[in-house]
Amino acid sequence: MDAEAAKLIGAGLAAIGAGLAAGGVGNVFGSFLQGALRNPAAADGQQGRLFIGFAAAELLGLLAFVVAMILIFVA
Amino acid sequence: MGGRVLDRVVNVAGESGKIDPMHQFQIEPLFGSENWMIGGYNLAFTNSALFMMVVLGALWVFMWGGMKREVVPGRWQMAVEGVTGFVNNMLTSSVGPEGKKYVPLVFSLFMFILMANFIGMMPFGIVPGVHPFTVTSHLTVTAVLAVLSFGTVLVVGFWKHGLHFFSLFVPHGTPWWLLWLIPLIELFSFLIRPFSLALRLFVAMTAGHVLMKVLAGFVINGLNAEAAWVPFVVSIPSFILMIGITLLELLVCAIQAYVFALLTSLYINDAVNLH
Numbered sequence: 001m002d003a004e005a006a007k008l009i010g011a012g013l014a015a016i017g018a019g020l021a022a023g024g025v026g027n028v029f030g031s032f033l034q035g036a037l038r039n040p041a042a043a044d045g046q047q048g049r050l051f052i053g054f055a056a057a058e059l060l061g062l063l064a065f066v067v068a069m070i071l072i073f074v075a
Numbered sequence: 076m077g078g079r080v081l082d083r084v085v086n087v088a089g090e091s092g093k094i095d096p097m098h099q100f101q102i103e104p105l106f107g108s109e110n111w112m113i114g115g116y117n118l119a120f121t122n123s124a125l126f127m128m129v130v131l132g133a134l135w136v137f138m139w140g141g142m143k144r145e146v147v148p149g150r151w152q153m154a155v156e157g158v159t160g161f162v163n164n165m166l167t168s169s170v171g172p173e174g175k176k177y178v179p180l181v182f183s184l185f186m187f188i189l190m191a192n193f194i195g196m197m198p199f200g201i202v203p204g205v206h207p208f209t210v211t212s213h214l215t216v217t218a219v220l221a222v223l224s225f226g227t228v229l230v231v232g233f234w235k236h237g238l239h240f241f242s243l244f245v246p247h248g249t250p251w252w253l254l255w256l257i258p259l260i261e262l263f264s265f266l267i268r269p270f271s272l273a274l275r276l277f278v279a280m281t282a283g284h285v286l287m288k289v290l291a292g293f294v295i296n297g298l299n300a301e302a303a304w305v306p307f308v309v310s311i312p313s314f315i316l317m318i319g320i321t322l323l324e325l326l327v328c329a330i331q332a333y334v335f336a337l338l339t340s341l342y343i344n345d346a347v348n349l350h
């Protein structure tokens with residue numbers, strides 16, 4: 001296979017990671033909402049933890065994006 | 076990015092002859108300052124530096140307008156007090172009463188990142204000859220911010236606890252037969268913090284701006300197409316999508332600044348209270 005083509009295919013495969021991270025972020029917010037609707041009084045106190053979970057899940061998707069960018073522009 | 080990367084970016088743009096989504100991140104010397112040298116280093120006044128000054132100016136005006144200390148606060152003072160109160164609450168809830176000392180640091184980080192993100196999203200491009208630049212879309216800038224946060228944790232931790240700070244790597248209740256593994260994992264997760272802080276902010280801003288430019292390219296190329304149906308099928312839906320993505324990006328700007336400040340205050344909590 002041509003090296004350039006392999007790079008572009010790899011960058012496309014990295015997009016799978018971004019999609020999976022989208023599922024992860026959705027899971028974080030969905031689970032938070034489930035818990036918050038059961039006990040709305042406790043929801044406000046957990047917003048910090050919500051955003052920590054969001055940040056951790058999102059970072060992995062962003063890393064997939066970095067991999068794609070490195071494959072296209074740097075490697 | 077290095078010179079080789081820029082060459083490639085230019086090449087990619089040249090090959091397609093279309094809109095280059097990476098051009099917006101290029102650092103250019105302004106006002107004929109490209110030959111300013113100090114000690115063998117080129118210290119040109121770049122567009123990045125210019126927009127840092129713009130952010131600083133905006134932040135200064137914002138704070139100056141709200142620090143009049145009126146007994147009955149007006150709207151502006153309420154806005155400033157709202158932000159300071161927000162950072163204050165964040166630190167008191169995650170660090171405790173000792174967190175008050177770190178409000179100025181976390182407030183400066185939070186407001187600088189927030190303003191830089193927002194000013195990078197502002198449509199300055201409609202003024203001819205003005206190219207907006209997002210300061211936080213460069214790893215060098217976000218890495219310095221992350222090093223500020225991480226360095227504070229190290230200095231505060233060793234200052235307050237001395238070598239006892241290393242007990243951070245052995246959480247309470249670690250079973251003795253895991254003592255060889257847990258400190259390694261904790262050390263690794265501790266050392267990776269500045270990288271994750273810097274990368275998160277940098278990539279979130281870069282990805283958002285690339286997406287915006289790609290969509291803008293769809294709009295413009297669709298309008299330039301020869302077939303008459305293309306603008307209706309491509310340009311108008313892309314434009315509507317772009318409006319939605321812009322709103323999403325403004326949300327991401329605020330969330331990234333918030334996450335940076337929140338994680339910084341959690342790390343400071345580790346340094347002050349040791350788990």
